Amino acid sequence: MDVTVTFTVNGQEKTITSDPQRPLLDVLREELHLTGTKYGCGEGRCGACTVLMDGQRVLSCVTPVAQADKQRITTIEGLATGGSLHPVQEAFLAEGAMQCGYCTPGMILTCVALLAKNPKPTDEEIAEEMNVNLCRCNGYVKILNAVRRAAEKMQR
């Protein structure tokens, strides 16, 4: 039985009628055409589908859409404001912290959530927090540099 779910995505209110078990990822991509959020594994093991729900990192591939009801969701498309990039996006660009770029939206959003709760993470804390996110090009070194750069920049 379908349910009606209302939430805001990147500041816009959306109402979706859907099977409650349908993954939030599918709804974002297929109903709202926010394709910046990626499918990587469907079991919450790679972080490509990361979005922010009320500022918290959420793996949208294992989040039934019903759980998004009345929530405030931010996807990669909603991170830049008024044409200027978020400092974390800037840091990823400055470090060249992407190869194929498929994991990049998830990496960036995980980093945003990390720095929101821990503005001065140690390298160990960064690795611990980012460990859910996979990069198969294995650009981890430059991604770590980007996280450090973003942390520094956001403290200023």
Add this chain to the structure above:
Amino acid sequence: MIRDILAKTFSTGHLTAEPQRSEPFDEPGCEVDPPASAGASLSSRKRGTRLGTGLSRRAFVQLLGTGLLITVTEGVSVARQFGGRGSRESATVAARLHINQDGTITVMTGKVEEGQGPRAQLTQAAAEELRVAVDRIRLIMADTDLVPDDGITAGSRTTPYTVPAVRQGAATARELLTRLAAKRWNVDSSTLDVHNGTITHRETKQTISYADLAKSKDVAEAFKQTVPVDVTLTPVSQWEVLGTPVPRPNSRDLVTGAHRFPSDIVRPNMLYGKVLRPPSYGATLESIDLSEAQAMKDVVVVRDGQFVGCAAPSSFRAGQALEAVAKTASWKTSPHPSSKEIFSYLKEHARAGRPNTRGSVETGLAEASKVLSETYEVAYIQHTPMEPRAAVAEWKDGNLTVWTGIDWPQRAQRDLASTFQIPTERVRAIVPDMGSGFGGKHSGEAAEEAARLAKAAGRPVAVHWTRAEEFTWAYFRPAAVIECRAGLDAKGSIIAWEFTNINAGGAAIDTPYNIANTRIQSVSSDSPLRQGAYRCLAATANNFARESFMDELAAAAGADPLAFRLAHLENPRIRTVLETVAKHFDWSTRRKKVTAEIGVGLACGTEKNSCVAACVQVGIDRKRGEIKVHEVCEAFECGPIQNPANLLSQVQGCIIMGLGGALREEMEFENGKILNASFARYLVPRFKDVPKIDIHLINKSDIPSAGGGETPIIAIAPAIANAVFAATGVRIRSMPIRGGQPALRATPAGAGAAKASP
């Protein structure tokens, strides 16, 4: 051989319905690199003009802006450059580039961007020779309607072949434009300078831009000429754009989510498709009831022989429809060997080989004072690209357009034309920059599945493979059994070397060491899993065995592993990387500090005209059964570095990806099922696995540039195995190098260090 395996896999899997399929692997693990013959067969094919069947003139003009129109009438239809193969056959200048009246330049290539960096590198190549800034270049990649066929994106061939092809096209264009300016001003072209897309007469300071020249019909006429292969290219010493760390041109779209990967393509009225997979390898469909799914609203169900698929307005709905038919399916299964017995299976099914011999191994062994004989094993692993296979297919007036992730758009085009029995000209394949591949996307299954469903639905259909599908129905890096035998003379020099790789292939199988008597061969076997290319092919397996065995021989000779290698090594390029890495790692000091818990090891190798050496430090945790790599120091040389930032990314990526295959990755299978088809059970490297990494890129400017995205992977596994031996005295002859194995757990602390030290 590979053809047989594929035929077997396809005839028993979901792809059976298709009668003929061209070979999906250009570089299968069991074969030597085959570009020459593949290129020859392709070049003999006739190709018709695209106009009227594919992209319209209007669309093309819209795409390129109002510049030269000759690309429409001439360029594309004769485009057959083989810039990936180094063929002598050349395309016209117009097929390679287009000068727009706004001063921007459109460059076209058949190469695919999947994270390895050709978009930046080929942009640099064109900018360098045209004497313009990189932001003036717009690179169109991998669209069969627009680009020349540069061959498959594989084998590190973009750098040695496509970069020169693009540079030749751009340099020819610059020369032609300069000559036209000279003619216009009635001066000699040697009196003109070109800078930033503007031609200047040195004496009069008169100038004209490329854009202004492009307005003349003379340019259109001139660009009809083919690109001469002997056009003079800018020497390395004068590079201004090549050799610099140009970022990927579309990286902003990657951080904003704006870039559309193959799985992000949406077409109007599009459906999402799911395809029924057999429950195990070799299973064939005997019966199925489609009625429940057919009764579902807005669902299209297709059965064509063994092919069964559903399409619906959402992938969730398509999944429900597929479940409804899947539960009614009855399958006939067949036996399939398990991963537990794979190495004996491959050995039993090994075919006869044709060894390459030098001197006489028998004589060498007879004269040897010590003979060592060991067998190494390498497990099947998978590429697991972040983006699984994906495609959108759209039929319109009998023409098929697909957007898909594949390493060779022209292969997708040919395969689809063959499958649907339509002329090649009626198929357009577009490869948007895709979510990685590592050699794992040479075949276009998703495109074909989407096209079947789209044809039946009469609407565009997207097919996105799940992770489990990618793990199970894509292909694998071949498993290997490698048998090594060698003899040492009384002075501790190798006088005989015998090396046989069963199943994985012949990449980097020849020893770079100076040995008088050798017998080396790659023999095929009957691979139970579908296998194909993987970053650096069998060079990883061959280098693992060779460099491990070299360490065993060094120990038997009582020699330091570094000194032992250098004593047998003449190749100056390998010597350089080895000496560089040993110096930066401080090998000789750290070698003496090896303990039972901390080991160091080194390895080197050469492949694809590049050289690598690595030193690693590992920690051994016997209680937890863990090998932890603390540090990797690697030196790499691939000629003149064209983009140092991208090369660094490639080397970093190879090192960390190499840790996965070295320590943990391994396909487990039984009764035709993959047992670990998920990231929960197949453990790829994560952030916490990243060791301290110290990379030394050697810029060697007096030779041609080689690709750098593969070879840096081959030194990692053997360096780790050698470090484990140094600490524990236990020689692990398998990839992955399992820390939990009984032999390692059983070694008492302090057992190895003394034994390993000469």
